[in-house]
Amino acid sequence: MKRLGKATAAAGLAAALALTGCSGQKLEGGDKGGSGTVTLKVAFWGDMGLDKLKAEYEAAHPNVKIVLNSGEYNAQHEDLQKKLVAGTGAPDISAIDEGFIVQFRSQADKFVNLMDKGGADYQSKYLPWKWQESMSPDGKQIGLGTDVGGLAMCYRSDLFKKAGLPTDRDAVSKLWPTWGDFINVGKQYVSKTGKKFVDSGTNMFNPVLAQQPVGFFDTGDKLQMDGGPKVAFDISMKAIDAGLSANLASFQPNWDQGFKKDQFAVLACPAWMIGHIQDTAPDQAGKWDIAAIPGGGGNWGGSWWTVPSQGKNIDAAVDFVKWMVAPEQQIEVFKTVGNLPSQPDLYKDPAVLDYKKEFMSNAPTGQIFAATAAGLKPQYLGKKAGPTRVAVEDVITQVQQGKLKSADAWAVAVKDAEKAANS
Amino acid sequence: MSLTQLRPSPQHSAPPVQQSRAKLWLYRFDTRATPYVFIAPFFVLFAIFGLFPIVYNAVVSLRTWRLDEPDKDGWAGFANFTKLLTDSDFWNALYNTFGIFLLSTVPQLLLALIVANLLNRKLRGQTWWRIGILLPYLTPVVASTLVFSVFFARDNGMANWFLSLVGFGQEQPLDWRADKWSSWIAIATMVNWKWIGYNALLYLSAMQTIPKDVYEAAAVDGAGPWRQLWRITVPMIQPVVVFTVILSTIGGLQLFNEPMMFDQNPQSASGGSAHQFQTIAQLIYKVGWKDLNLGYAAAMSWALFLIILIVAGINAGLTKRIGGDR
Numbered sequence: 001m002k003r004l005g006k007a008t009a010a011a012g013l014a015a016a017l018a019l020t021g022c023s024g025q026k027l028e029g030g031d032k033g034g035s036g037t038v039t040l041k042v043a044f045w046g047d048m049g050l051d052k053l054k055a056e057y058e059a060a061h062p063n064v065k066i067v068l069n070s071g072e073y074n075a076q077h078e079d080l081q082k083k084l085v086a087g088t089g090a091p092d093i094s095a096i097d098e099g100f101i102v103q104f105r106s107q108a109d110k111f112v113n114l115m116d117k118g119g120a121d122y123q124s125k126y127l128p129w130k131w132q133e134s135m136s137p138d139g140k141q142i143g144l145g146t147d148v149g150g151l152a153m154c155y156r157s158d159l160f161k162k163a164g165l166p167t168d169r170d171a172v173s174k175l176w177p178t179w180g181d182f183i184n185v186g187k188q189y190v191s192k193t194g195k196k197f198v199d200s201g202t203n204m205f206n207p208v209l210a211q212q213p214v215g216f217f218d219t220g221d222k223l224q225m226d227g228g229p230k231v232a233f234d235i236s237m238k239a240i241d242a243g244l245s246a247n248l249a250s251f252q253p254n255w256d257q258g259f260k261k262d263q264f265a266v267l268a269c270p271a272w273m274i275g276h277i278q279d280t281a282p283d284q285a286g287k288w289d290i291a292a293i294p295g296g297g298g299n300w301g302g303s304w305w306t307v308p309s310q311g312k313n314i315d316a317a318v319d320f321v322k323w324m325v326a327p328e329q330q331i332e333v334f335k336t337v338g339n340l341p342s343q344p345d346l347y348k349d350p351a352v353l354d355y356k357k358e359f360m361s362n363a364p365t366g367q368i369f370a371a372t373a374a375g376l377k378p379q380y381l382g383k384k385a386g387p388t389r390v391a392v393e394d395v396i397t398q399v400q401q402g403k404l405k406s407a408d409a410w411a412v413a414v415k416d417a418e419k420a421a422n423s
Numbered sequence: 424m425s426l427t428q429l430r431p432s433p434q435h436s437a438p439p440v441q442q443s444r445a446k447l448w449l450y451r452f453d454t455r456a457t458p459y460v461f462i463a464p465f466f467v468l469f470a471i472f473g474l475f476p477i478v479y480n481a482v483v484s485l486r487t488w489r490l491d492e493p494d495k496d497g498w499a500g501f502a503n504f505t506k507l508l509t510d511s512d513f514w515n516a517l518y519n520t521f522g523i524f525l526l527s528t529v530p531q532l533l534l535a536l537i538v539a540n541l542l543n544r545k546l547r548g549q550t551w552w553r554i555g556i557l558l559p560y561l562t563p564v565v566a567s568t569l570v571f572s573v574f575f576a577r578d579n580g581m582a583n584w585f586l587s588l589v590g591f592g593q594e595q596p597l598d599w600r601a602d603k604w605s606s607w608i609a610i611a612t613m614v615n616w617k618w619i620g621y622n623a624l625l626y627l628s629a630m631q632t633i634p635k636d637v638y639e640a641a642a643v644d645g646a647g648p649w650r651q652l653w654r655i656t657v658p659m660i661q662p663v664v665v666f667t668v669i670l671s672t673i674g675g676l677q678l679f680n681e682p683m684m685f686d687q688n689p690q691s692a693s694g695g696s697a698h699q700f701q702t703i704a705q706l707i708y709k710v711g712w713k714d715l716n717l718g719y720a721a722a723m724s725w726a727l728f729l730i731i732l733i734v735a736g737i738n739a740g741l742t743k744r745i746g747g748d749r
Contacts, residue, residue: 074690078712081490085717103715106491247577249687253569254576263578383491387714390691397687397696401601423714 038316039065044095045073049333057323064316084110090308092317096143097303101134102381108136112307115141117318129378130342134304143304144325147339149270150372151207151298157361158287159265163192169363173292179208179235182294186244189265196246199264201236201396203250207268208232210298217382223421225414233413237406240399247400256280268293270300271340271369278359289361290368299376340369347374384421391420484721491715503722515698516706524675526611532667535622540652543630556620568613568684575599575609600687606700613681622667629660668742672735679704703727
């Protein structure tokens, strides 16, 4: 008995030593941020399909702990900006959207230059313009692309049926090869049903502008209102004058209500929009379908993964980013949330090509979006593209509110855009 | 007390001089310095969170600091302030801020006075009423503004429904956000709703210190309730009135949440499609975090700070005149 007692005591002591030794090691590792446990904070918005990936990565890398922080789209970008200014508190990895990438790439010194971390190998994998958009003028790469937002046109087949329009996606695509045709279809719809056709004039302006070879700014960052913006503005004015617009601002409560109350029948939609429709109007499964967008092509949104340089675990963060943009994970994300990868090789992958989205009446979303993304022509986004867009959108809203006549609106738009470009 | 007891002690006990001197010093320190130590936490916190930002803001306002063009950083002198003088956006925001401020502060304080006067009588369920008027103040401003935002919606909004009941806007619903006057009224309504109860409660507590016999004497002399309110109550609670006027001036001129969340497109911070209801606080936010021009935004903040100082000073002076100086 005595012996046994001694043995247990010894075993207990050994176990205790092992335990303390183990935890001591862990603590040390955490402090150094090197060999032990590493915590990576990942900031993004909405649902980027990371829940499953996080579990997978943590299982394969027991020393890495991933903390997901999903917030509101604008708030996340603003928060990142503030923490970059403060020099502390930024996440280890942050998603940045196309709407903000110009703002952040001009602060490239606040991010890890991925060219120093073997990023050059990735250039050939990406759509060239996607690679270029996150690159600073002096050749620093601040992010690796995750998704792109090639445009298609989502429509309510049930409402189309009521209006006596074709409902099959190929037949609908044939209805509107150009935006002029699109407006004519809209007029038919409005006269038959008495309801509005599009959600707002700004959601006509933006896709048309995205299809133009030159957007607000030329590559010299000079405002070019008479090119693409004029074309897009005129089309949006025509649509408003024809009474097609329900005048709802996107991503606002009224807009979400508009889905449910059938206030519009079509919506320009990039791949990621499907997730939003699904979340906003889950009861409309099978009522939506996807056709080609008038004019062909155009991109709306899409994100990059970036690593702010103030982080303590930069190498671990870069490793995780590289893993996230690897083909298997990109396809996984596409399947769970629908975000289309930005690496053209994946568009030939059967997992993407054969994918059908049940919510969108079983439309082959993989094929549709892959086709638009592959055919996209790059458009340069100027430094001031964001504020300029807001200024012009505000003018379109003024026309919709009846504060401004459509004939006088262009002059105001030019004036406000110039002001925003020089702000 | 302790000091008077202590004074004779060094004379009585001569030998341990050193110890009692130390004690004396300690007691002196206690009586002279302790009050300062006790109030120090406020001033330390104020220095960190109040004074430092103000000074730092002044420094930033004299610099060019653009987040999107880091290479342009440097001293700018008064360039940001001279730009301010010719910036039509700034003057428009100033105009909006004062418009909404007048529409909110004046009715708000008058209604608060009347509500407090009513609550100062004998009522059934007195406490219930008194707490009830404070409820809007307890509601988080974001939550209430969201509700008001739906209330003032163009399509299916309750405000438009009420209007249609009395025969307005049946053919074309009123778009509250489209015009200056309608958006100002909507925003002022939110502000008034939130703050009337709070101010009423302040007035009420002041009113309860007024002796009853003053009113009795006035009633004997034939003064009606209205006259009693303006001739007795208001002059006698004048310090509280001055306090609420200054506080609502500061709050009104810093108005941010309500116009921000009322906007159709809040992330643009443009305060309506033609800046109909963009306040200065909103413009500062837009210039700083949307246009990424922190230097200019800091100059605007300082201008706003000075404007508030001046207006609050004028208002306090005016209210003092209205009150007891007659």
